[in-house]
Amino acid sequence: MNEKALKALEYDKIIDQLTAKASSPMGKNLCKDLKPCRDLEQIQTMQTQTKDALSRLFQKGTLSFHKVKDIRGSIKRLEIGSTLGIGELLDICSVLENTAKAKSYGRFDRETETCDSLDAMFQNLEPLTPLSSEIRRCILSEEEISDDASPGLKQVRRSMKITNDRIHSQLNSLLNGSARSYLQDGVITMRNGRYCLPVKAEYKGQVPGMIHDQSSTGSTLFIEPMSVVKLNNDLRQLEIQEQKEIEIVLSDLSEQAAQYQEVLTDNLNILIELDFIFARAGLALEHNASEPQFNTDGKIQLKKARHPLIHKKQVVPIDIRLGDDFDLLVVTGPNTGGKTVSLKTVGLLTLMGQSGLHIPAGDHSVLSVFEEVYADIGDEQSIEQSLSTFSSHMTNVVSFLEKATDKSLVLFDELGAGTDPTEGAALAIAILSHLHRQGIRTMATTHYSELKVYALSTPGVENASCEFDVETLRPTYRLLIGVPGKSNAFAISSKLGLPDFIIEKAKEQISEQDESFEDVISKLEASRITLEKEQLEIQQYKAEIESLKKQLEEKQEKFDARKEKIIREANEQAHEILREAKEYADQTMKTFHKFQKEHISTADVENERQNLRKKMSKLEKNMAMKPKKSQPGKRLRPSDLSIGASVKIISMNLTGTVSTKPDAKGNLFVQTGIFRTQVHLSDLELVDEVVVNTPLMQRTRAGKIKMSKSANVSTEINLLGKTVDEAIAELDKYLDDAYIAHLSSVRIVHGKGTGALRKGVHNYLRRQKHVATYRLGEFGEGDAGVTIVEFKK
Numbered sequence: 001m002n003e004k005a006l007k008a009l010e011y012d013k014i015i016d017q018l019t020a021k022a023s024s025p026m027g028k029n030l031c032k033d034l035k036p037c038r039d040l041e042q043i044q045t046m047q048t049q050t051k052d053a054l055s056r057l058f059q060k061g062t063l064s065f066h067k068v069k070d071i072r073g074s075i076k077r078l079e080i081g082s083t084l085g086i087g088e089l090l091d092i093c094s095v096l097e098n099t100a101k102a103k104s105y106g107r108f109d110r111e112t113e114t115c116d117s118l119d120a121m122f123q124n125l126e127p128l129t130p131l132s133s134e135i136r137r138c139i140l141s142e143e144e145i146s147d148d149a150s151p152g153l154k155q156v157r158r159s160m161k162i163t164n165d166r167i168h169s170q171l172n173s174l175l176n177g178s179a180r181s182y183l184q185d186g187v188i189t190m191r192n193g194r195y196c197l198p199v200k201a202e203y204k205g206q207v208p209g210m211i212h213d214q215s216s217t218g219s220t221l222f223i224e225p226m227s228v229v230k231l232n233n234d235l236r237q238l239e240i241q242e243q244k245e246i247e248i249v250l251s252d253l254s255e256q257a258a259q260y261q262e263v264l265t266d267n268l269n270i271l272i273e274l275d276f277i278f279a280r281a282g283l284a285l286e287h288n289a290s291e292p293q294f295n296t297d298g299k300i301q302l303k304k305a306r307h308p309l310i311h312k313k314q315v316v317p318i319d320i321r322l323g324d325d326f327d328l329l330v331v332t333g334p335n336t337g338g339k340t341v342s343l344k345t346v347g348l349l350t351l352m353g354q355s356g357l358h359i360p361a362g363d364h365s366v367l368s369v370f371e372e373v374y375a376d377i378g379d380e381q382s383i384e385q386s387l388s389t390f391s392s393h394m395t396n397v398v399s400f401l402e403k404a405t406d407k408s409l410v411l412f413d414e415l416g417a418g419t420d421p422t423e424g425a426a427l428a429i430a431i432l433s434h435l436h437r438q439g440i441r442t443m444a445t446t447h448y449s450e451l452k453v454y455a456l457s458t459p460g461v462e463n464a465s466c467e468f469d470v471e472t473l474r475p476t477y478r479l480l481i482g483v484p485g486k487s488n489a490f491a492i493s494s495k496l497g498l499p500d501f502i503i504e505k506a507k508e509q510i511s512e513q514d515e516s517f518e519d520v521i522s523k524l525e526a527s528r529i530t531l532e533k534e535q536l537e538i539q540q541y542k543a544e545i546e547s548l549k550k551q552l553e554e555k556q557e558k559f560d561a562r563k564e565k566i567i568r569e570a571n572e573q574a575h576e577i578l579r580e581a582k583e584y585a586d587q588t589m590k591t592f593h594k595f596q597k598e599h600i601s602t603a604d605v606e607n608e609r610q611n612l613r614k615k616m617s618k619l620e621k622n623m624a625m626k627p628k629k630s631q632p633g634k635r636l637r638p639s640d641l642s643i644g645a646s647v648k649i650i651s652m653n654l655t656g657t658v659s660t661k662p663d664a665k666g667n668l669f670v671q672t673g674i675f676r677t678q679v680h681l682s683d684l685e686l687v688d689e690v691v692v693n694t695p696l697m698q699r700t701r702a703g704k705i706k707m708s709k710s711a712n713v714s715t716e717i718n719l720l721g722k723t724v725d726e727a728i729a730e731l732d733k734y735l736d737d738a739y740i741a742h743l744s745s746v747r748i749v750h751g752k753g754t755g756a757l758r759k760g761v762h763n764y765l766r767r768q769k770h771v772a773t774y775r776l777g778e779f780g781e782g783d784a785g786v787t788i789v790e791f792k793k
Contacts, residue, residue, distance in 0.1 A: 002373075014348070043369060047291050163238060302318070328460065331465070465479075638662045
């Protein structure tokens with residue numbers, strides 16, 4: 001793609017946004033070097049990778065590559081057998097640790113997920129965990145090697161510690177003994193890597209030893225006493241030995257890393273490529289973009305397309321098509337109406353799509369693969385080159401006409417502007433006709449009425465206009481294909497206060513043909529607006545009817561289901577009653593037969609008959625419908641109420657909880673939502689609370705407990721801005737509710753701040769018997785600003 005078009009369409013700003021999404025320096029370089037591609041297969045591969053990465057972002061969250069260092073130089077040094085430094089080995093370790101994280105991120109559940117285009121990349125990663133673990137074991141930081149890196153290093157450092165202790169013991173004995181009066185300060189210092197004492201210059205003969213330095217005034221000499229000279233020499237030798245042991249450790253680690261040169265190179269290349277792919281997915285997520293469909297036929301169909309460099313809240317989506325019924329689109333309308341934005345949207349989205357980036361447009365939008373995009377947009381007037389606006393535009397047009405083919409997309413902004421209108425319009429028509437004959441996909445914006453007529457009268461050429469509201473003098477930025485636009489110069493001037501006589505005079509200057517054409521456009525515009533309003537009303541009516549129909553169907557389904565349930569339950573109940581009646585009848589017949597055989601008395605027979613009648617009456621009562629009896633209201637007494645009891649305020653038809661006990665007059669406070677209301681005892685009635693059986697709570701005498709709002713408790717509590725006492729009071733109630741609701745874990749948001757609130761929360765949690773464990777949040781959970789609490793099972 002030519003750099004001029006990339007600059008005119010602001011492609012570099014999209015690349016800047018993409019680069020910011022990459023984590024590693026090498027990934028950022030890939031983003032910076034991204035250019036539109038002409039190969040359809042490669043474009044589709046990149047689009048698929050972007051789509052699959054975006055899907056993984058939705059499912060698993062972000063994947064960071066910030067630990068991926070550029071170790072290519074270190075790998076080259078390993079090839080020639082060099083020993084790597086501490087920093088280089090740590091960089092290799094960081095790459096391997098990032099490889100392990102990426103490998104874990106890339107694993108998918110074979111039962112619920114299917115492999116995608118990125119699966120092979122993740123599978124080819126080799127974390128080399130033993131190597132990275134060994135590097136971490138031996139190297140603590142860029143300045144420190146672990147004592148346990150090798151037995152030799154451990155032995156040398158143990159000897160150094162013993163020698164150091166002996167030197168300090170000797171020097172301390174001098175400090176606290178005979179040499180104390182000769183010293184400038186009672187401290188042990190070091191000069192040239194050797195331990196010394198600060199001796200007053202006049203007493204240098206009293207402290208035999210080697211002079212290593214003196215103060216700036218000469219009053220203090222730094223003397224190494226003879227008693228520690230040998231120990232200092234021994235310490236120096238041990239330091240040399242320590243350095244040799246460190247070199248052995250680094251050499252050993254380098255040899256281990258050298259065995260995996262190819263694996264390290266492959267890991268690095270895959271991680272860089274993944275960083276690049278996930279940067280594209282991150283940009284798609286930010287723009288709410290979708291994957292476009294591609295063709296090589298020059299067809300463009302963008303649905304609800306948005307310019308990616310305009311803020312989401314300000315941009316107006318537009319529908320644009322080109323290359324199906326027409327290959328030349330002439331966009332007209334007033335200034336600031338969105339013509340140039342429409343032009344740039346088509347060009348920039350084409351470049352983004354061919355770069356493997358998703359585009360901010362609706363699903364199933366269509367783009368074509370163009371070998372070249374030419375764009376003449378903006379004022380390129382140049383004083384240095386003595387070029388006027390018209391000349392600079394014509395220079396671009398000439399180059400376009402020389403290079404453009406039927407595989408090109410050409411974009412003109414205000415074609416033919418900057419010169420005499422009649423000549424400019426004629427030139428514009430001639431240029432567009434030439435491109436049209438060659439079948440080159442072209443979009444052009446213009447003010448010329450002649451181009452509107454040309455588009456209306458030429459097959460394969462279509463008009464489009466950017467809608468403008470004359471009443472508010474504001475563009476709507478909607479693109480209307482098939483309708484030529486008006487410049488609205490007279491209407492806008494009138495609204496801005498230009499005298500009517502001047503406007504009338506101006507109208508006399510235009511020809512009757514032009515005026516008639518503008519009137520036709522006005523009528524078409526009015527008819528279109530009326531038709532759109534009617535269509536919108538029809539759509540609203542359809543939506544309302546569909547909603548009512550759906551509600552009616554849902555009600556009917558619920559009614560039928562309820563009806564079937566009632567009938568089923570009634571049949572089951574009747575069957576049970578009949579079964580009981582049959583069993584009792586059989587038992588009764590057996591009893592009467594028994595009475596006949598055993599000559600039972602008449603009184604006993606009559607008694608059995610009475611029992612049968614009672615049983616039959618009971619069955620009849622079970623089959624009859626029992627009307628509900630309303631219970632008369634019960635006047636409450638102060639002893640009936642306890643703090644926290646649920647009550648209903650009769651006069652206000654509100655429910656709440658008792659906050660205080662009734663006073664002598666029967667007045668008390670009731671908490672209803674956020675309001676605390678004073679009411680009289682006579683205006684209250686108790687509310688039956690829902691009860692629930694639970695094996696986890698202590699039962700009441702009835703084997704039940706009160707059901708509170710804990711059934712709907714949130715999994716998170718926010719304590720930001722509260723004092724420790726306020727937070728603990730609220731947290732205590734919240735944890736009880738969460739535990740009753742059987743939540744396995746909850747999230748406490750306390751923020752970082754000074755740490756006082758976090759400390760208070762942790763002190764409280766430490767004392768709670770129903771808390772199993774608690775920990776600070778990890779990366780992605782809120783870090784040290786939150787605490788995750790796990791309840792006991």
